[in-house]
Amino acid sequence: MIREQRYVNDGWKFDFGEHPGAETAPPDPQWYDVGLPHSFEQPDYRAYRIYVGHGCYRRTLDVEESWLGSWIALEFLGVFQVCEVFVNGRSVGRHEGGYTPFTVDLSDAVTAGPNDVFVRVDNIWNPRLAPRGGDYSFAGGVYRDVSLLVADRVRIDWHGIGVTTPEASRERATVTAAIEVVNDEPHPVDVSVAAVIADPARAATTLPAVRRTIPARSRAVVELEGALTNPLLWHPDHPHLYDLTATVSVDGQARDTQSTAFGVRWFEFTADRGFFLNGEHLDLHGANVHQNRGGWGDAGTRASIRRDVAMIKELGMNIIRGSHYPHHPYFAEECDRQGVLFWSELHFWGIGGEDVEGYWFASAYPVREADEPEFEESLRRALREMIRTQRNHPSIVTWSIGNEAFFTADRVIDKAKALTVELVALSKELDPTRPAAVGGAQRKGFDVLGDIAGYNGDGAELYHDPGFPSLVTEYHGVMGNGPGEYEVKWEHGVEVDYPWRVGKIFWCGFHYKTVAPGAGLQGLADYFRRPKRAYYWYRELLRGIAPPAFPQPGTAAAIQLRADTETIPTDGTGDARIEVELVNAHGVRVADDRVIELTVEGGGVFPSGPRFTLSPEDHSVWDGAGAIEMRSYLPGPQRIRAEVEGLPPAEIVLTATGPIVANADRERRWPPPAPSLFEPPSVPRFMSVAAYRPVKTSSTAPGHLGGSATEPGGASWRAAGDAPGEWIAASLEFPYRIDRVEIDFADVPDRPWTLEAAEDGRAFAVVHRAEAGRERSVRVDFEPRTALAVRVSFPERPIGIEEIRVH
Structure with missing residues (x-):
């Protein structure tokens, strides 16, 4: 069959x-x-x-x-x-x-x-x-x-086709297909394995068949080879794809067939000249993307993935980092189709700050020896599964081992590094065609463990020209809910395009949900995928498209309701993005933020069932508009209605297509919100929530970079000169309630200094003013306050700092 x-x-x-x-x-x-x-x-x-x-x-x-x-x-x-x-x-x-x-x-x-x-x-x-x-x-x-x-008992294994192009040029590409054949029969079978490469614009290319005897209840890999003349190359500007279909036959009868898409391209990450695709230099500029989204959380459809990739492509960006775990296989498929390079990442991941057992704030690598074998095997297993299911995608140019695994307890940091080295080797064993990267490698020597180093935050300035391929895998520029500011302000020297740097990847494409309070608001678009003003700044920067006219305050007179599609499949793979705008008498959207009630009749569902509320209170409405995705698992017309107090309602009708469902008219029960909330464990008092976090400075002397001040036992920070007004600021990355800061000065602080804190990371307020002191180590206690960053400023000459600890 x-x-x-x-x-x-x-x-x-x-x-x-x-x-x-x-x-x-x-x-x-x-x-x-x-x-x-x-x-x-x-x-x-x-x-x-x-x-x-x-x-x-x-x-x-x-x-x-x-x-x-x-x-x-x-x-x-x-x-x-x-x-x-x-x-x-x-x-x-x-x-x-x-x-x-x-x-x-x-x-x-x-x-x-x-x-x-x-x-x-x-x-x-x-x-x-x-x-x-x-x-x-x-x-x-x-x-x-x-x-x-x-499938048949004699078949191609699940994701059992691996396609590579070991030699590729504009004139010719060799194609090798490794076909894993399974024989579940209780006796040996003689199989014939063949494959055809299809291209809608050209005649099909056949890979000569290979015969093999497969023993009973076993499997074997059959290698097929062929060539393409004058292949059409895969590139972000022309993402051409080929389809390879393999067939397994026994006694002339086809028992199984399976297809996979692939592309012809070659690439190189260099230490001194950046990235090359098909022999041409390509400066990589992209965004990190998490998978969760407004209303639906992690449970996005394929249609929503397609829109996410399209939004990044629309900016003029050419790479997405799948932060920080293997994404839905369809994500790479869409990168293939739309022409976006993809950095596929494993979830060896740390967060820093707390480092406590019992919740996802723990050390990235286990702190108990008994936990180590199973933990390490979980990553080996996931790496195998990620590569097997995504290996044929031409958009993927590296397998990344993880992100910021240096947020590991110091007593086991050598084990975390050894595991990283092992996973790098395993990825290259499983897929010799791609290099292995280490993402978020800006502390504790993780950057030298892979083929490519990805530096986050202040890593962009800590590591200048490291001597091996590198790029900035996270740099920040926006923060907060609502429309935000138009211009993005880059930090840590990211605005300089050094010839040796492969590129830079923005943090991040979309707001995301997180267990860390106050985090997840750095997106160019919000959680509901509504572009913030900075989104249009990037589009203008990279594509030269002027921004739209932004809504002005006014009083709404009507509701405009629209969807991005007229039909929805009922198999769970598709949805409709519903957008609601409040407009004035002239049909122009105005920044009149009110609660919007959405309902659907016909079997369609929002994340909460047939009703969904968009509200300024939860930031799903701003600038007079909101959006949410709707799906249906029942075929037929779907009538969506939007209501706002004091305005006439608006309606649209979509069609859900699919097979007829038995008992479609029965009443359905939709689940309530999750019944309980888990309270994370508290932060131990002795831990500094600034340890190994990014640092900004007014200036730095050679060999005394700001990042040293959050590394216990590291070198000291010193300003580049002795002029008044120098400062150093330690980011906490997430808002914490803090009430103590400890500072180890490099010299006795014999002149005034000021301690400041900023709830938003930017607007600093004075916490403590100090005159000349006699001790190099100083502790400042104060009334608890929420802070995203702390800063030490010098109204006179600056003083070097060995470490800043925040509690």
Whole structure:
């Protein structure tokens, strides 16, 4: 038989809690109706606390009698973070790790007709499972697509085609296809494996067939080779793709076929001349992108991914860093299609500051020896899964091992570095065609551990011309909710395009949800994907397009309602972006911010069900407009209505397309918000929340950079001169309630200095004024206040500083 793949995103039941024994019990009619992708956090307005615990899903899966005896599996593209699967009460699989695809074999557990599928998920922090720390939400759920796969017992393995172009030029490209063939039969089989490369603009190219005997219940890799003459190259300006279709035959009868897209291109990261694609220099300028979004949290559709990539491309940017975990495989597909390079990253990740066990503020590498083996294996497993499922994408130019893993307890930092070296080697063993990068490598010597170093924040100025390929993987320029300022102000010398630097990647494309209070507001577009004014500044900078006229204060007279599509598929892969604007009598949008109530009839759903509220209070309305995505798992007309107090309502009608659903008219129960919130552990008093954080300065003397002042035991900071007004500011990166600062001066502070704090990181207020002192180490206690940064200023001559600690 030829394989089948069907989405099974619709028709699920869900409830919070572990529900012990429910996998063997009859379905509970009181469970809620959900469709996939789904997150525990729906509806999600960016509240930093999250539900931590279990959630359970249930669905009936119909199996055709003709499938019995075949390979039958469920494919999960992402479940955070531990997933157990049962079919008809029988355990059929378990997966640990929240960001990579996996399959569960149902072949021996299903029967013809309806089958009960039960999935138990938990997002409980696990000291032995990566990530142990990070600036993100870590919400639980089956938050990516699920598909039913059916294939022959003699077949190409799941993601079993690897395509490379070992030699590529504008004149000729060799193509090698490694086809992994599975034989589940109880006897050997003689197979013939062939492949065809298709290009709509040209005649098909055939890779000569290879014959092989596959032993019983085993697998083998079959290598096919061919060539393309005058290939059309993949490039951001012309992202040409080829399709390779492989077929496995036995006795002249096709038993399985599988296709994959690939591109022809070659590239090079250099230490002194930057990045080259197809032999031409390309300056990389891009943005980091997290996957979660307004309302739906982590559970975005493929349509929403397509829009995200398009928004970055619209700016004139040419690379996206998938911060800081493997993204949905469809994300790389869209980068392929739209022409955006992709930095694909593993989740060896740290956050710094607290370094406490029990929540995602912990040391990136385990602090207990007993936790080390399972933790390390979780990253090896995820790296294998990431590379296997995404290896053919021409947009991907590096496998990154992680981000800021230097936020590891000092006593185990050597083990964290050794693991990084091991993962770098493993990535190159799994895929010799791409270099390995280490992202966020600006502290503790992580930058020398890979082929490419990515420097975040002040790393841009700490590491000038390091002698190996490098780029700025995070630089900041915007902050806060609402429209914000138009011009982006770069820091740490990022505005200088050094010839040796590969490029720079902005932090970040969109606001994101995080467990860190006050963080996640650095996007060029907000959480609901509404462009802030800085978005248009970038577009003007990179593409020369003048900004639109921004809304002015006024009184709204009407509602304008629109969607980006007229049709929605009901399989969970698509949605419609609904945009609402408040306009004056002339039809011009005005900055009149009011609550907008949205409803849908016809089976469509918002993140909270058939109703959704957009409000200035949760920043989903600003400048007189709001937006949210709507989906439907039932076919038919979808009537969307927008209401604002004092204004006539507005309506539009969309169409959901898909197969007819039984009992479509029954009343559905939508889940309430998560039932409880998990309170993170408190910060130990002895820890400095400034340790290894970025530093800004008025000036620096050679060899005495500002970053030294947040590195315990590092060199001292000194200003470049002795003029009055010099200063040094330590970023905390997240807002903390602080009440103590300790300063180790390089010399006795024999002249005045001032300690300041800034809640927004920019507007500093005096906390303490000091005259001349006699001790090099000074402690300042004060009334608790919220701060994003602290600064030490010198009204007279500056004094060197060895370390600043903030508590």
